[in-house]
Amino acid sequence: LGHHLVYQDEIPSTQKKAQHLAEDGAEEGTVVLADEQTSGRGRLGRSWHSPKGTGIWMSLIIRPDIPIHKAPQFTLLTAVAVVKAVKHVTGLDCEIKWPNDILYKGKKFVGILTELQAEAADVKAIIVGIGINVNAAIDDFPEELKDIATSLRAEAGTAFDRAELIQEILKAFEDLYKSYMDEGFGLIKLLWESYAISLGRQIYARTANGTVVQGLAQGINDEGVLLLKDKDGKIHKIYSADIEISSQ
Numbered sequence: 001l002g003h004h005l006v007y008q009d010e011i012p013s014t015q016k017k018a019q020h021l022a023e024d025g026a027e028e029g030t031v032v033l034a035d036e037q038t039s040g041r042g043r044l045g046r047s048w049h050s051p052k053g054t055g056i057w058m059s060l061i062i063r064p065d066i067p068i069h070k071a072p073q074f075t076l077l078t079a080v081a082v083v084k085a086v087k088h089v090t091g092l093d094c095e096i097k098w099p100n101d102i103l104y105k106g107k108k109f110v111g112i113l114t115e116l117q118a119e120a121a122d123v124k125a126i127i128v129g130i131g132i133n134v135n136a137a138i139d140d141f142p143e144e145l146k147d148i149a150t151s152l153r154a155e156a157g158t159a160f161d162r163a164e165l166i167q168e169i170l171k172a173f174e175d176l177y178k179s180y181m182d183e184g185f186g187l188i189k190l191l192w193e194s195y196a197i198s199l200g201r202q203i204y205a206r207t208a209n210g211t212v213v214q215g216l217a218q219g220i221n222d223e224g225v226l227l228l229k230d231k232d233g234k235i236h237k238i239y240s241a242d243i244e245i246s247s248q
């Protein structure tokens, strides 16, 4: 990965750029990286705060030969790669909140956005967007993020080399991708579950159409879908939602 690197000081969104490049046939492993995004995109139509010089804003193009129902597995693969790389570079142990947030002591500092280009039931490309607050100061965050978000520097008390972290993420991603292609999702599922905070807890899942399902997080299935058991014992499959972990 990363043999074809597209870097821009300032860009609306690396994700949007990577989408266009992928449509134009960009090769697997293409990485789009920027120092600043002026309209960074988050999940569920939200925006992503991406100020200059302090974070990692990047999108990777991969082209695995898989059916589309397996694409969510790559969100989980990416989260595992980032947790491993962060541990390697900073020593911090962070946690994953399904499906794709990475938190440190309950505060989010990484967001992952996976988008799909498909042809019938097959994947043509997966665009994996990764946003990481590396060296930002909490004081500079917008008001609404100050209590819920953090950065590696704020937690560790020291600044980190973004290039080193990017390299480690790409390396970890490549290793997991290889394991995925050779042996399937098993190892990634195990690692993901070992880093996940929400399993075994009561959670609320709010889906895009506004429905709320409450239940005990049982785990994920082989497709990376979250399984919730409600009070009547019925298992719900959650494909896409925001989750809130109940305090009791």
Ligand code: BTN
Residues within 6 Å of the ligand: 012, 013, 014, 015, 016, 037, 039, 040, 041, 042, 043, 044, 046, 048, 050, 056, 057, 058, 059, 100, 101, 110, 111, 112, 113, 129, 130, 131, 132
């Ligand atoms: C989330 O909502 O948690 C996902 C945020 C994903 C942000 C990254 S930053 C690099 C890439 N480009 C974008 O516009 N978004 C993703």
